[in-house]
Amino acid sequence: MNWVWFHRFGSPPYFYSVAGRIVPWLAWPAALLMVAGLYGGLVLAPPDYQQSDAARIMYVHVPAAYVGLMAYVVMAVAAAIGLVWRLKVSHAVAAACAPIGASFTAVCLVTGMLWGQPMWGTWWAWDPRLVSMLVLLFFFLGYLGLRGAIDDTARADRASAVLAVVGVVNVPIVHFSVIWWNSLHQGPSLLRKGGPAMPASMWVPLVLMIFGFTFYFYAVMLMRARAEVMRRERGGQWVREVLNATGDKP
Secondary structure (H helix, E strand, O other): OOOHHHHHHOOHHHHHHHHHHHHHHHHHHHHHHHHHHHHHHHHHOOOEOOOEHHHHHHHHHHHHHHHHHHHHHHHHHHHHHHHHHOOHHHHHHHHHHHHHHHHHHHHHHHHHHHHHHHHHOOOOOOOHHHHHHHHHHHHHHHHHHHHHHOOOHHHHHHHHHHHHHHHOOHHHHHHHHHHHOOOOOOOOOOOOOOOOOOOHHHHHHHHHHHHHHHHHHHHHHHHHHHHHHHHHOOOOHHHHHHHHHHOOOO
């Protein structure tokens, strides 16, 4: 197997250049998908037969939950690659994922509380899905706190990477919690045997929002990763050349 592409992405100037070209191809589809998904979910989709219009919050809640889990997996994989191959770019990607993933996880929890209050009669219930999602947020915050507490970048990379890899065990727990334990949450509605448990007028906007949130995550992650790479390489010749080319002062 040819691993040349892998090592090329490990080069900070190459990653910075390629990521910059990819971002617009992610950002514009993200905006279009989210506009289409919100219009379809808030305007075109019918009210839920049980939850009425309160169910429309799922068009933000479900994609936020999905991206929060995905962000943690991406962060953990990047951190593991950084640990094994000692690639600075991988640690930069992991560092870029953490605040975005924490934000989406927080949005998931807040919208879940707003949705749960009229449905369950309480803002918070010690439900397996809720608790495991809260633990996911704590892992994100722990990663960020650990990085911020260590001044040496190399030591911060190693310590936070270990935490990220250990915490990935919580991801399948979040996903399967509604199956393994008694839960107030409903089971899978999209990816289930027999097809989606909702009409196309409801699940199509939901899928559009999931893709829109996903594209948005990768666009913002790459922008943050570029900034992190430049911060780490601020003394390098290639950084000075980039800043001179853009007219910014080193």
